[in-house]
Amino acid sequence: MEAKKIFGGVFKIESKLATLNLVKGNRVYGEELVEIEGKQYRLWTPYRSKLAAAIMKGMKHMEIKQGSKVLYLGAATGTTASHVSDIVGKQGIVYCIEISERSVRDLVKACESRPNMLPMLKDARDVDSYSGDTGICDVLYQDIAAPDQADILARNSALISQGGYAYVAVKSQSIDVTKSPERVFKEFIEGIAQEFEVLEKIDITPYTKMHLFLVLRKR
Ligand SMILES: C[S@@+](CC[C@H](N)C(=O)[O-])C[C@H]1O[C@@H](n2cnc3c(N)ncnc32)[C@H](O)[C@@H]1O
Structure with missing residues (x-):
């Protein structure tokens, strides 16, 4: 078996996506661990992670790198955030903002063994309540x-530097069920165009439906 590098910290192992496990032996959501030449990888399923889905669908700009400081909004129980934690490594950090107390209980457990992942029970609309911690x-x-x-997104854009990047999973049905997904996505992009340049628009079906995955750069 071979681990083929796709981006820094992201690999393909026999057509499956994986990240190099930051904490050997650590599992976050029951994912499979694979050992190759003394290194341990965590398989990363695109059916449970929109970032993995976007990578599987050919995403080109991977700006989440070793050492990156990432503000993660909607971390839930830490599935995708834990793979981001693998990618940014010990020099990076992932601030995990999540509004649901129930999810945060599991998120805290995921963060316990990952020193670069910080759980924060916060509403992502209330940027002032965490900006002092995240910078x-x-x-x-x-x-x-x-x-x-x-x-x-507009509120939180104050927390990324000019030229910084944003990865956004837009769910059409949560915005307006009466409009077609195409129209919702078009209006979303028009609404953010002044502040962000759209680098990629990725249709992440069949992994997740009714979502558009955007890669953005702050102007
Ligand atoms: C689709 S889930 C996220 C899944 C996660 N990103 C992953 O891939 O592992 C969306 C999450 O956003 C959280 N959420 C919804 N509104 C929020 C808000 N205003 N602030 C922070 N989190 C919020 C929900 O509680 C839920 O856990």
Whole structure:
């Protein structure tokens, strides 16, 4: 078996995506661990992670790198955030913002063995409540199914530097069920165009439906 590097910290092992495990032996959500030449990898399923889905669908700009400081909005129980934690490594950090107390209970467990992953029980609309802790970040990752996804992005863009990157999973059904997904996505992009340049628009079906995955650069 061979681990073929796709991006720094992201690999393909026999057509499956994987990240190099930051903490040997650590599993976050029951994922499979694979040993190759003394290194341990965590398999990363695109059916449970929109970032993995975007990579599987050919995403080109991977700005989440070793040492990156990532502001992660909508961390849930830490599935994708834990792979981001693998990618940024010991020199990086992942601030995990999550509004649900129930999810945060599991998120805290995931963070216990990962020193670069910080759980924060916060509402991503209330940027002032965490900006003092996070400071300015290199990358914003947003996966929040809410009607005001664009507004949440606009508020948090203050926490990424000019030229910094944002990865956003836009869920059309949470924004407006009466409009077609295409129209919702078009309006979302028009709404953020002044502040962000759209680098990639990735259709992440069949892994997740009704979502558009955007790679953005702050102007
Ligand atoms: C689709 S799930 C995220 C899945 C996660 N990103 C992953 O891939 O592992 C969306 C999460 O956003 C959280 N959320 C919704 N509104 C929020 C808000 N205003 N602030 C922070 N988190 C929020 C939800 O509680 C939920 O856990």
